[in-house]
Amino acid sequence: MKKKVKSLQAQAHEEAREVNAGDEISCSWKSILGSSLLVLLLAGCSSWLLMRKTQLPARYKEAVWSSTSDRDYMTKWLVGQGTPVVLRNTPFDKWASAFWTPEILAKESNVVQVLSKKGTNNVFRYFANDQPLSQVNKFVVSKPFIEVIYPRERFFSLLNQQFNGHYYYSSGGVELLGIETLYSRKEIELLTFWTTSKQELGQVNFWFGMENVTAYTHYDTSHNLHSISYGKKRFVLFPPEAYLELKLYPCLHQFYRQTYMSVSDVLTADTIQKLNGIDITLYPGEVLYIPSYWFHCVITMETTLSVNVWSQSEAYNTMENIYSLPLPFEESWGRETLMKTLDYFWKKLATELFHTEYKTLMKQVALERYKPLLKLFTKKEKLYLFSEVRSYCRYTNVHLSGVVSKESFQHIDQHIDTLKNLFLAIPVQSIREINFGNYVEHTAFRILSSRSGDVLLLPFYFQHCYS
The missing domain is CATH 2.60.120.10 (Jelly Rolls)
Known part of the structure; x- marks a missing residue:
């Protein structure tokens, strides 16, 4: 009995829901006298319906x-x-x-x-x-x-x-x-x-x-x-x-x-x-x-x-597979080279996945997440921490070639191909963008966390390199 009552309760609200969802809007015409007036009214109702539907939410x-x-x-x-x-x-x-x-x-x-x-x-x-x-x-x-x-x-x-x-x-x-x-x-x-x-x-x-x-x-x-x-x-x-x-x-x-x-x-x-x-x-x-x-x-x-x-979801399982892969870098390269190589890595992967200009994409998926955290620091703290990350995002292949070998670059590019295929298994681009931003955060953290406490550099790194 309770179940039947609940079902009727849900049914009682269906009419209100249909209007809210934009599924049905009807015009009552039973009291209208005269066929010409009826035609005019229906035409006006149709025009109002078209206008109304364009204003309704998804x-x-x-x-x-x-x-x-x-x-x-x-x-x-x-x-x-x-x-x-x-x-x-x-x-x-x-x-x-x-x-x-x-x-x-x-x-x-x-x-x-x-x-x-x-x-x-x-x-x-x-x-x-x-x-x-x-x-x-x-x-x-x-x-x-x-x-x-x-x-x-x-x-x-x-x-x-x-x-x-x-x-x-x-x-x-x-x-x-x-x-x-x-x-x-x-x-x-x-x-x-x-x-x-x-x-x-x-x-x-x-x-x-x-x-x-x-x-x-x-x-x-x-x-x-x-x-x-x-x-x-x-x-x-x-x-x-x-x-x-x-x-x-x-x-x-x-x-x-x-x-x-x-x-x-x-x-x-x-x-x-x-x-x-x-x-x-x-x-x-x-x-x-x-x-x-x-x-x-x-x-x-x-x-x-x-x-x-x-x-x-499939997207969740895909990201679990992506996070399980080691980064194709060597610890011996040192912090500065690692961060520059990481930027090269992200940029090449992003170019394969998205049509958005790289710096704009990084601002959307990474910087916008961290920018509000900068307000937690004093002006003096900001000056010092920005100086710590200043050299991390000025990469060119020439800058890296003295430390990172040609073979290492080939290995990095192969890894990017693997990641590209995994990311493209996520069909909705906005979901791919959200997860790419998550991946950027995780990979930056892997490198910066090698020194205790250096995770606090993340907002300064993203602000300096992608603003």
């Missing part, structure tokens, strides 16, 4: 999950859409989570680890504690929440209360809840995006939040199927190419995969329209497919319980 798709003997059919279809899709009648409907309420979980689940924030800031950030930039005190950020262990009854009681000075939010692998019969292996197999390079079962997570709890704008490297069990959530999504405007933190930072643009700016109508954003409210019985590398900011509109399945 559209998402809606679909009913197809039951088929082919396990991969729906996931392959979803990947092929290249855009978010709202789904109904999915395998999630058979899970015990489809009937969750705070009252049920207060009786059935284990104690819950909770993220808590005191005050009016309702925005929660993902926090990667051990990222390389955290080796430098200047770049360390404090954990933007406190972690508390609550008995299950206490947590779900707090979740249902009105705001009392604290925001509460909890997430993690569903195994932490101690509910053994949540789903069958066959059901999770149907929801897993199986890649050609790896066959790994999807990761299932729970997400519990009180009203107005907001997840900071970020991208995931995985395919994401998000199912609402109780309550409702607002998802504001942007395609991968929006990284140019949203401005990413460095991938070596504790706020990796998140944007510098604030949530308040992300949620404005101007930003959503300018960046081809999509604004979706998701209800019980509905599932949202979020493609890998799509940015999303998520707001709980009321007390909400949901689950999701993450599956590794």
Whole structure:
């Protein structure tokens, strides 16, 4: 019975969603008298519809999950859409989570680890504690929440209360809840995006939040199927190419995969329209497919319980292969030569992958990530640190030939060919650009981290060489 009620609740909001998505706009004409007036009205309605559609944000798709003997059919279809899709009648409907309420979980689940924030800031950030930039005190950020262990009854009681000075939010692998019969292996197999390079079962997570709890704008490297069990959530999504405007933190930072643009700016109508954003409210019985590398900011509109399945993407697996390859350099060349050779290496690889002028590309994918970090330093510190990197980016083959042999250059060029083929396996250029920027950061760090603390040179290096 509960399931039927939830389905009707979702159905009740379909008409509002269709207008928001720009799928259908109709004109009522039953009260119109006279055929000539009717023709004029319909012509005017058609003109208004054309004008209206040009002003609407990017559209998402809606679909009913197809039951088929082919396990991969729906996931392959979803990947092929290249855009978010709202789904109904999915395998999630058979899970015990489809009937969750705070009252049920207060009786059935284990104690819950909770993220808590005191005050009016309702925005929660993902926090990667051990990222390389955290080796430098200047770049360390404090954990933007406190972690508390609550008995299950206490947590779900707090979740249902009105705001009392604290925001509460909890997430993690569903195994932490101690509910053994949540789903069958066959059901999770149907929801897993199986890649050609790896066959790994999807990761299932729970997400519990009180009203107005907001997840900071970020991208995931995985395919994401998000199912609402109780309550409702607002998802504001942007395609991968929006990284140019949203401005990413460095991938070596504790706020990796998140944007510098604030949530308040992300949620404005101007930003959503300018960046081809999509604004979706998701209800019980509905599932949202979020493609890998799509940015999303998520707001709980009321007390909400949901689950999701993450599956590794081909782009993620490709980058794992790329990072596993050693750099084709020799430590004996010395720091200055290594950095100059690295610039040669990046430039030649970028020329093979992108049509953008090299310096412009490096500004977009690397400098823009590090430029805000320069504000953390005094004028005196800046003068000294810029002097440390001044000789790192003035390379020519003549400069390198005294140290780097012709055979070494040939080896470097062969390595570039290998990397080119791997990167080109990522079909979406903006996703390739994001990952190229991540690769630039990682390779620069490999060389600069040979001396303790020198990771702090990264913002100065990128500013001096590519501004």
